[in-house]
Amino acid sequence: MIAITKSMKEFMKDHPRQKYIFFGGKGGVGKTVMAGAAAIWSAGQGRRTLLASTNPVHSLSNLLGQDVFGKPTPVEGVPNCHAFEIDTRDTIERSKREIREKINWFLKFADITTKAEDFIESATMNPAFEESAMFENMMDLMFKDEYEFYVFDTAPTANARRLLGMSKVYSMWVEKMVKSREEAKSLREMLSFTKKKEDKDPLLDYLLSLRERMAHAKELLTDEALTAFYFVTLPESLPIAVITRFINWFHEFGIPVGGVIVNGVIQKEQAGTDAAEFVLNRIKMQEEHLRTIEKIFGDGVRAVVPLFETEVKGTHMLHRMVERLFVNNGGTV
Numbered sequence: 001m002i003a004i005t006k007s008m009k010e011f012m013k014d015h016p017r018q019k020y021i022f023f024g025g026k027g028g029v030g031k032t033v034m035a036g037a038a039a040i041w042s043a044g045q046g047r048r049t050l051l052a053s054t055n056p057v058h059s060l061s062n063l064l065g066q067d068v069f070g071k072p073t074p075v076e077g078v079p080n081c082h083a084f085e086i087d088t089r090d091t092i093e094r095s096k097r098e099i100r101e102k103i104n105w106f107l108k109f110a111d112i113t114t115k116a117e118d119f120i121e122s123a124t125m126n127p128a129f130e131e132s133a134m135f136e137n138m139m140d141l142m143f144k145d146e147y148e149f150y151v152f153d154t155a156p157t158a159n160a161r162r163l164l165g166m167s168k169v170y171s172m173w174v175e176k177m178v179k180s181r182e183e184a185k186s187l188r189e190m191l192s193f194t195k196k197k198e199d200k201d202p203l204l205d206y207l208l209s210l211r212e213r214m215a216h217a218k219e220l221l222t223d224e225a226l227t228a229f230y231f232v233t234l235p236e237s238l239p240i241a242v243i244t245r246f247i248n249w250f251h252e253f254g255i256p257v258g259g260v261i262v263n264g265v266i267q268k269e270q271a272g273t274d275a276a277e278f279v280l281n282r283i284k285m286q287e288e289h290l291r292t293i294e295k296i297f298g299d300g301v302r303a304v305v306p307l308f309e310t311e312v313k314g315t316h317m318l319h320r321m322v323e324r325l326f327v328n329n330g331g332t333v
């Protein structure tokens with residue numbers, strides 16, 4: 001139905017240095033499954049691979065049928081592959097603690113007697129804080145550089161987009177803060193009778209290091225050789241609309257788009273002409289949406305993956321998914 005110009009496999013071959021890959025798309029389209037399959041594939045190539053998720057609903061543990069929560073855990077029966085469901089609550093608590101320390105220090109430094117709690121509340125009680133904690137988490141993993149290949153099973157679309165937009169806002173904010181901190185610091189030194197230089201400024205140090213980390217993350221995330229975001233869709237109108245919007249945003253942000261994976265396609269031959277009416281209708285509906293997909297994404301389609309007879313669970317089924325995701329050649333599917 002869809003002519004694939006460049007398959008997932010060929011695209012990977014063209015990007016041998018690819019190291020950070022992400023899966024985006026509407027909820028329920030198969031992002032976690034594809035992330036799992038990609039990790040298994042990469043590990044099978046002999047690369048030390050980490051499959052990481054910030055999804056709080058234990059989707060990876062569920063997919064793999066083993067507890068991978070809280071720390072990178074070897075995936076049973078798959079050499080070179082670790083899976084890691086990041087403990088979001090723990091990250092958020094840790095970030096809150098760090099922020100609290102910095103705010104307390106700053107209030108003392110600036111001789112402000114307001115209760116620190118008010119500041120801390122307003123700094124941490126918003127959804128952006130949670131996401132920035134997640135972003136820092138991801139950056140930490142990337143910078144530690146303990147793996148050769150990273151597969152991130154990202155949260156649903158809107159969050160991932162904010163995550164990226166945030167990196168821009170974040171660095172602007174840090175820039176501004178650093179500047180006013182530097183001014184405040186030199187003013188303080190000028191007014192100081194002792195002529196003693198302020199030699200420690202944890203807040204400024206933190207902001208400088210944050211700025212550096214953000215810049216580094218942006219460098220990695222916008223490097224076409226290293227990074228690719230793949231978008232998963234079903235042959236249905238809403239998931240198609242979601243990734244269309246998403247891909248446009250990504251182009252705006254200069255984030256490399258790896259391509260589109262079409263999932264859940266019913267195999268016509270398997271259904272036969274005497275299948276129940278709703279099955280035949282569904283096949284017809286899918287065919288129409290597949291045409292739309294071809295029109296919108298054209299040679300950006302990397303794979304067309306069939307609907308399996310059951311949900312995809314366990315490494316055995318993931319291996320089957322790998323075969324369908326990384327088919328030998330493009331050609332017509």
Ligand SMILES: Nc1ncnc2c1ncn2[C@@H]1O[C@H](COP(=O)(O)OP(=O)(O)O)[C@@H](O)[C@H]1O
Nearest residue numbers: 027028029030031032033306307308310311312
């Ligand atoms: N090709 C497929 N065939 C059968 N079931 C699938 C297929 N792809 C995904 N699923 C199932 O669909 C559900 C949603 O997939 P999941 O990867 O969790 O989606 P997402 O991460 O995008 O929310 C899961 O139960 C999964 O096993």
Ligand SMILES: [Mg+2]
Nearest residue numbers: 031032055059
């Ligand atoms: Mg998921």
